[in-house]
Amino acid sequence: MSDFSRREFLKRSAAAGVASGVALTGFGRNALASDVAQVGTMIDLTRCDGCKELNAPACVAACREENKDVFPEPIENIGNYWPQKKKEDWSNKRGLTSRLTPYNWTFVQKAEVEHDGRVQTIYVPRRCMHCDNPPCANLCPFSVQNKMPEGPVVIDHDLCFGGAKCRTVCPWEIPARQAGVGLYLKIAPEFAGGGVMYNCDLCYDRIKSGREPACVEACPRNAIIFGEKEKMRALARSRADQINGYIYGEKENGGTSTFYVSPVPFEKIDAELMKQKAAQPNPKAPGFPGMPVDVENFTETANGIAWSMAIAPIAGIAAAAGAAYKTMKGGEKDD
Numbered sequence: 220m221s222d223f224s225r226r227e228f229l230k231r232s233a234a235a236g237v238a239s240g241v242a243l244t245g246f247g248r249n250a251l252a253s254d255v256a257q258v259g260t261m262i263d264l265t266r267c268d269g270c271k272e273l274n275a276p277a278c279v280a281a282c283r284e285e286n287k288d289v290f291p292e293p294i295e296n297i298g299n300y301w302p303q304k305k306k307e308d309w310s311n312k313r314g315l316t317s318r319l320t321p322y323n324w325t326f327v328q329k330a331e332v333e334h335d336g337r338v339q340t341i342y343v344p345r346r347c348m349h350c351d352n353p354p355c356a357n358l359c360p361f362s363v364q365n366k367m368p369e370g371p372v373v374i375d376h377d378l379c380f381g382g383a384k385c386r387t388v389c390p391w392e393i394p395a396r397q398a399g400v401g402l403y404l405k406i407a408p409e410f411a412g413g414g415v416m417y418n419c420d421l422c423y424d425r426i427k428s429g430r431e432p433a434c435v436e437a438c439p440r441n442a443i444i445f446g447e448k449e450k451m452r453a454l455a456r457s458r459a460d461q462i463n464g465y466i467y468g469e470k471e472n473g474g475t476s477t478f479y480v481s482p483v484p485f486e487k488i489d490a491e492l493m494k495q496k497a498a499q500p501n502p503k504a505p506g507f508p509g510m511p512v513d514v515e516n517f518t519e520t521a522n523g524i525a526w527s528m529a530i531a532p533i534a535g536i537a538a539a540a541g542a543a544y545k546t547m548k549g550g551e552k553d554d
């Protein structure tokens with residue numbers, strides 16, 4: 220279901236394009252543009268049934284189909300790199316749908332939660348929250364992640380070095396890294412970054428052309444609703460009131476564009492997910508996020524501010540170099 224008008228989207232996007240022709244470096248460069256219609260989603264956990272626990276529920280299958288041309292095709296015999304000794308290579312696990320990987324940008328978690336004297340099974344579709352003030356984008360040293368005027372946070376795969384700072388500062392460690400692909404191979408294969416980061420972009424290309432995200436379109440139960448962000452927030456609040464339930468994503472990380480509504484408290488869902496994570500063979504591996512409540516935004520911490528100031532000059536140079544590289548690449552294609 221989409222209540223977001225294509226015409227309005229294009230009109231406001233054009234205005235934002237003009238307005239955003241300013242320097243993008245430094246602290247807060249990815250703060251929200253106030254004059255642009257923001258989009259968002261409401262995810263109703265009372266409706267999601269995990270598509271009855273298929274290996275790839277409809278939303279997951281649709282996302283994989285939608286993004287298959289963007290998935291990484293790494294070189295063979297990927298080397299390890301410095302300073303992260305071990306490469307991250309998911310290319311031999313492309314079929315994995317039980318966590319976030321560079322080949323799986325959304326997945327569905329299951330939690331058995333006791334609340335009000337009964338046990339309920341809750342299914343939680345997970346992917347990037349598209350935060351209001353995204354630390355992943357604000358603190359990327361290469362300026363290759365941006366919060367778009369309409370709200371989605373988008374990674375430029377052509378310019379990403381895969382240093383994974385975005386994942387470190389994301390409270391849910393959402394972006395996933397694939398080694399053996401990307402710009403670092405041309406510039407410093409053994410020393411810089413280590414691949415490319417991949418993440419849900421809220422189907423930015425689709426929504427720019429007036430379509431709703433693929434996962435939203437595919438969901439047989441209308442569990443994910445897409446539309447103007449403030450309408451999604453209002454919908455979440457009214458649904459939560461109706462069921463005497465709980466909202467997640469409104470305050471976490473300083474606010475996001477994703478509003479989950481649940482009949483059970485998110486603290487209980489988080490506790491269950493953390494138990495599942497601890498039982499995994501490598502419990503510290505990212506890609507299986509919890510749902511911690513009231514998480515702090517790293518951009519606003521002392522360390523975040525210090526990092527932002529430190530990278531501002533580098534980010535400026537990187538943004539200019541990136542633009543030059545894109546122009547050059549475009550020129551090569553035209554030749």
Ligand code: SF4
Binds near residue numbers: 276440441
């Ligand atoms: S969000 Fe929809 S498509 Fe995805 S698992 Fe839930 S019911 Fe299935």
Ligand code: SF4
Binds near residue numbers: 354389
């Ligand atoms: S959920 Fe993580 S990756 Fe997504 S915008 Fe927020 S901080 Fe960035």
Ligand code: SF4
Binds near residue numbers: 281282324419422432
């Ligand atoms: S919005 Fe698009 S990229 Fe994000 S999870 Fe849904 S289908 Fe995948």
